[in-house]
Amino acid sequence: MARTLTFEIFRYNPAIPEQKPQMQCFTLAETANMTLFIALNRLREEQDPSLVFDFCCRAGICGSCGMVVNGRPRLACQTKTADLPERIILLPLPVFKLVGDLSVDTGVWFRDMYQKTRSWIHTKKAFDSDQEEERMDNAVAEQIYELERCVECGCCIAACGTARMRDDFLGAASLNRIARFALDPRDERTDQDYFEIIGNDYGIFGCMGLLACEDVCPKHLPLQNQLGFLRRKMGITALKQLFRKSSCAS
Amino acid sequence: MSIHATMHIVSPSRRDAYFDWLQMLTGLGLVIFMALHTALNLSIIFGAKSLDIVAGALEVLHLDTLAHVFVPILFLVHFVLAARKIPFRVDGQLAIWRDARLLNHRDTWLWIVQTISGMVILILGAIHMWTTITAGAVQAASSVARVQSSGWTMFYLLLIPLVQGHVFIGLYRIGVKWGVITDKMRPKVVKILVITFAGVLILALLALARYATLTI
Numbered sequence: 322m323a324r325t326l327t328f329e330i331f332r333y334n335p336a337i338p339e340q341k342p343q344m345q346c347f348t349l350a351e352t353a354n355m356t357l358f359i360a361l362n363r364l365r366e367e368q369d370p371s372l373v374f375d376f377c378c379r380a381g382i383c384g385s386c387g388m389v390v391n392g393r394p395r396l397a398c399q400t401k402t403a404d405l406p407e408r409i410i411l412l413p414l415p416v417f418k419l420v421g422d423l424s425v426d427t428g429v430w431f432r433d434m435y436q437k438t439r440s441w442i443h444t445k446k447a448f449d450s451d452q453e454e455e456r457m458d459n460a461v462a463e464q465i466y467e468l469e470r471c472v473e474c475g476c477c478i479a480a481c482g483t484a485r486m487r488d489d490f491l492g493a494a495s496l497n498r499i500a501r502f503a504l505d506p507r508d509e510r511t512d513q514d515y516f517e518i519i520g521n522d523y524g525i526f527g528c529m530g531l532l533a534c535e536d537v538c539p540k541h542l543p544l545q546n547q548l549g550f551l552r553r554k555m556g557i558t559a560l561k562q563l564f565r566k567s568s569c570a571s
Numbered sequence: 572m573s574i575h576a577t578m579h580i581v582s583p584s585r586r587d588a589y590f591d592w593l594q595m596l597t598g599l600g601l602v603i604f605m606a607l608h609t610a611l612n613l614s615i616i617f618g619a620k621s622l623d624i625v626a627g628a629l630e631v632l633h634l635d636t637l638a639h640v641f642v643p644i645l646f647l648v649h650f651v652l653a654a655r656k657i658p659f660r661v662d663g664q665l666a667i668w669r670d671a672r673l674l675n676h677r678d679t680w681l682w683i684v685q686t687i688s689g690m691v692i693l694i695l696g697a698i699h700m701w702t703t704i705t706a707g708a709v710q711a712a713s714s715v716a717r718v719q720s721s722g723w724t725m726f727y728l729l730l731i732p733l734v735q736g737h738v739f740i741g742l743y744r745i746g747v748k749w750g751v752i753t754d755k756m757r758p759k760v761v762k763i764l765v766i767t768f769a770g771v772l773i774l775a776l777l778a779l780a781r782y783a784t785l786t787i
């Protein structure tokens with residue numbers, strides 16, 4: 322039973338540019354129910370205190386522990402070593418800015434994305450704190466919640482071939498944000514408004530349907546269906562405009 | 572809103588949306604043509620006479636003339652539109668190659684197969700269309716003679732798997748991109764497409780074998 326695991330871990334500290342990026346090997350005896358969270362912490366405590374990686378909730382909620390595990394972007398805290406071979410190769414997520422070793426800065430990227438997609442409820446209604454909150458249909462609320470489950474781990478962006486080739490591509494997490502607001506009855510934005518944000522090759526028409534996002538998302542968000550939904554919605558929005566006279570006339 | 576926010580704004584445009592529609596529609600148009608074209612070729616399996624009957628019927632309907640005009644146009648437009656997605660600079664090519672290698676992810680590999688097959692089809696398909704269109708009416712005798720003349724069997728042996736592969740990957744891609752294939756349907760649709768692809772490929776190769784061995 323008890324295996325000895327070999328970890329090959331990417332080491333690089335961008336603050337010390339003289340140091341070249343390299344892969345470092347560690348060995349560790351596997352224990353029952355070991356996750357990568359446990360393994361990495363033990364490596365840092367017992368073997369190399371300089372090892373850099375991110376963890377926070379260790380329960381798949383905060384999204385900070387995304388890394389490339391044997392080729393696939395995953396949440397390290399949700400990955401059991403028992404499901405992996407004896408040789409485990411850990412790399413930081415590509416696309417994002419490297420902080421050091423396995424740690425990347427997804428925060429700035431997601432913050433920027435929220436600005437680009439204007440990721441908040443747009444409404445002209447004035448807020449009245451004395452009024453009872455408007456009720457939402459339960460089915461709609463559940464649909465929105467399904468898309469809200471994204472933990473911003475960045476796995477879908479790191480896996481996306483389009484995002485790897487073009488750093489101006491929005492990526493699945495961002496498009497999913499738009500799908501989420503398009504569903505929300507409180508958001509008064511029209512299809513035309515959404516079209517201005519994602520109706521181009523930086524947005525939904527840049528997506529080539531490689532579905533790596535769908536296949537790696539650790540929270541199993543329905544990304545494939547949302548991307549299809551947005552492509553149809555935005556494609557139809559453009560066609561409608563084609564058959565409509567200029568809005569300035571009359 | 573602050574003034575600097577209005578200083579540099581990309582003017583909203585529907586261009587990318589129209590290009591995406593056209594890319595899909597030209598791809599679909601070529602798939603429909605290829606389905607008919609494969610059916611025509613399959614009739615050779617039943618002998619020279621059956622091919623001549625099918626080809627004759629198409630001629631009566633003037634479908635051959637239609638194809639001679641519209642297929643090269645579709646072919647060219649589809650290539651130009653799809654080429655927008657192909658990385659022509661080495662850094663882009665390396666990025667997608669490394670991504671596919673690292674992930675070892677089926678659909679990412681399929682995209683690479685689609686791109687490379689597309690570029691080879693561009694060359695081989697153009698040569699093929701040139702020779703068949705300039706040769707005039709399709710007849711079993713002339714086709715058999717051509718396939719049996721130097722190099723053409725090898726040419727088609729290469730072209731058949733590339734085209735059929737590109738067609739089926741293309742259909743799958745249209746399905747997932749536009750949401751016709753949902754996540755629940757995906758495994759089943761993949762199975763159906765793989766089986767159909769294998770069947771069509773075998774039949775097309777059988778047709779080629781007939782072209783290459785018939786004596787008229």
Ligand code: HEM
Nearest residue numbers: 529594595598599601602650653686689690692693741744
């Ligand atoms: C008989 C000829 C051809 C057929 C039947 C065909 C069919 C298709 C179909 C159905 C698609 C999917 C379209 C979409 O995703 O919207 C596609 C995509 C593609 N085709 Fe073709 N094609 C042909 C020739 C070519 C040629 C000559 C090229 C030249 C480079 C090419 C390159 C591509 C590429 C790169 C894509 C992927 C586009 C993307 O993922 O966004 N194809 N093709």
Ligand code: HEM
Nearest residue numbers: 612638639642696703709714717727730731734775778779
């Ligand atoms: C107007 C356009 C076209 C015409 C008139 C045409 C005609 C023909 C004819 C007459 C043959 C029999 C072999 C021969 O005579 O050499 C043939 C075979 C073939 N053609 Fe085309 N073709 C056209 C377009 C295309 C395109 C666009 C492709 C794909 C790129 C293609 C792929 C093939 C293949 C793979 C075969 C071998 C089929 C088999 O053995 O199953 N053709 N075509």
Ligand code: SF4
Nearest residue numbers: 481528529531532534
């Ligand atoms: S479907 Fe593919 S191209 Fe589109 S966002 Fe997902 S991984 Fe990227």
Ligand code: SF4
Nearest residue numbers: 471472474475477538
């Ligand atoms: S959509 Fe999934 S993979 Fe992408 S950031 Fe959200 S949780 Fe992570």
Ligand code: FES
Nearest residue numbers: 379383384386398
């Ligand atoms: S530590 Fe929070 S998701 Fe892994």
